Amino acid sequence: MKTYKIAAIPGDGIGTEVINAGVEVLHAIAKREGNIKFDVDNFDWGGEYYKKHGRMMPENGRDQIRNHDAIMFGSAGHPEIPDHITLWGLRLAICQPFDQYANVRPTRILPGITSPLRNVIDKELDWIIVRENSEGEYAGVGGRVHQGSPLEAATDVSMFTRAGVERIMRFAFALAQSRPRRLLTVVTKSNAQRHAMVMWDDIAKEIALEFPDVTWDKMLVDAMTMRMVMRPETLDTIVATNLHADILSDLAAALAGSLGIAPTGNINPERTFPSMFEPIHGSAFDITGKGVANPIGTFWSTVMMLDHLGEKTTAERLMKAIERVTADANLHTPDLGGKARTADVTRAVIEAIHGANE
Ligand code: IPM
Ligand code: MG
Numbered sequence: 001m002k003t004y005k006i007a008a009i010p011g012d013g014i015g016t017e018v019i020n021a022g023v024e025v026l027h028a029i030a031k032r033e034g035n036i037k038f039d040v041d042n043f044d045w046g047g048e049y050y051k052k053h054g055r056m057m058p059e060n061g062r063d064q065i066r067n068h069d070a071i072m073f074g075s076a077g078h079p080e081i082p083d084h085i086t087l088w089g090l091r092l093a094i095c096q097p098f099d100q101y102a103n104v105r106p107t108r109i110l111p112g113i114t115s116p117l118r119n120v121i122d123k124e125l126d127w128i129i130v131r132e133n134s135e136g137e138y139a140g141v142g143g144r145v146h147q148g149s150p151l152e153a154a155t156d157v158s159m160f161t162r163a164g165v166e167r168i169m170r171f172a173f174a175l176a177q178s179r180p181r182r183l184l185t186v187v188t189k190s191n192a193q194r195h196a197m198v199m200w201d202d203i204a205k206e207i208a209l210e211f212p213d214v215t216w217d218k219m220l221v222d223a224m225t226m227r228m229v230m231r232p233e234t235l236d237t238i239v240a241t242n243l244h245a246d247i248l249s250d251l252a253a254a255l256a257g258s259l260g261i262a263p264t265g266n267i268n269p270e271r272t273f274p275s276m277f278e279p280i281h282g283s284a285f286d287i288t289g290k291g292v293a294n295p296i297g298t299f300w301s302t303v304m305m306l307d308h309l310g311e312k313t314t315a316e317r318l319m320k321a322i323e324r325v326t327a328d329a330n331l332h333t334p335d336l337g338g339k340a341r342t343a344d345v346t347r348a349v350i351e352a353i354h355g356a357n358e
Pocket of ligand 2: 250
């Protein structure tokens with residue numbers, strides 16, 4: 001029996017609802033397999049914790065989860081606390097020190113889901129976005145002075161290092177190489193941003209030499225939004241900076257039917273630290289506590305986690321169960337135009353897991 005130690009951090013808003021569902025599904029898939037087990041430790045960090053303790057997680061928080069095999073994360077964001085505090089106090093406080101520099105975001109139109117793109121066929125939209133997750137526009141470099149005075153000034157400096165760009169580029173090329181089409185699109189804004197973005201282009205060209213079997217091209221981020229909508233079938237693996245890929249991945253999720261479905265892995269490829277898996281959606285206060293959050297984004301993230309742990313067949317079995325459930329419109333939550341509740345979808349996925357004999 002192989003046992004994995006998982007840290008669950010539900011966080012705020014619907015985070016608790018979807019992570020509870022995700023943990024339930026995780027135990028169900030383990031039971032189905034029979035030879036693996038998950039020890040899940042729950043951490044009550046987030047906005048409510050902040051209100052009591054003045055910080056989003058304890059000072060030694062990272063030490064408490066450093067030796068877990070992986071982290072399941074819900075969301076950070078609280079109506080009474082500024083977003084930059086919840087973000088930097090929890091999610092980025094884990095991602096950056098744990099060097100989860102590759103943020104991986106697959107996008108596919110799952111069975112039963114309709115894309116808002118009129119003519120797209122399911123298999124024409126099968127992308128994986130690699131988002132640089134440790135520096136760039138999210139480096140945290142900058143400052144604000146003379147607050148409130150007419151002389152007030154503020155900067156957010158995008159900081160790119162050669163080491164940081166090389167490693168994300170190498171990760172993206174390798175990922176593209178592992179997919180059937182071996183196709184990579186490198187996104188920048190190197191016409192207007194003439195320093196760091198030009199360095200991205202240069203480094204892409206250098207790393208490409210290590211992957212002669214990968215076909216790659218370059219796009220400016222503005223033109224990329226158009227290509228994603230107009231010619232989705234020409235894209236496969238995509239690599240972009242922290243902010244550019246943040247924006248492109250929301251567009252990708254919408255084109256695939258709903259933000260409620262999209263998964264993420266914050267990966268530390270060297271495995272020096274645990275990687276963290278989370279749905280791409282946020283805390284969604286408008287539907288918090290109503291029991292209608294779509295848990296599919298969390299389930300798909302759980303598939304990514306199983307895959308990362310090396311449990312490939314288990315990951316595939318869970319993905320098949322998810323797809324069997326999305327194929328049934330009666331099991332769609334309101335974000336997909338349906339009436340199903342979180343618990344209905346969760347129950348159906350668990351039933352599909354136990355029914356899956358292949
Ligand atoms: C995401 C989210 C976050 C981000 C927010 C909540 C800060 O939009 O994971 O894409 O921009 O990183
Ligand atoms: Mg985002």
